[in-house]
Amino acid sequence: MKLAGGCPSLADKLNVDAFLEQARSYDKAASNPVGWYIRELSHPLPVMRAREIDEWSRSQEYKTLMQKMFQMGLNKV
Structure with missing residues (x-):
């Protein structure tokens, strides 16, 4: 949500599923x-x-x- 322009102070009120459906x-x-x-x-x-x-995160x-x-051990970032 932050990358899409969501406000951090309202993060607990944002519905990620509804936003992705939109x-x-x-x-x-x-x-x-x-x-x-x-x-x-x-x-x-x-x-x-x-x-x-969303599309990129589901891509190959x-x-x-x-x-x-x-494999490089960078998954802890």
Whole structure:
């Protein structure tokens, strides 16, 4: 949440699952005209960041990187 623009002082009130669901459904909003306009009029940077981080964290690239870090003993960071 911090990387997506969440406020640390409100961290205990933020719902990570709901925010990630919003991020995952961001692209679906463009599938109809009303959703497209709402999407264009909003300030989606935090949602887009969360979406990209979520997608990357599930990618093979991330898994490979984590495996290499583990092998090098850097997993304690």
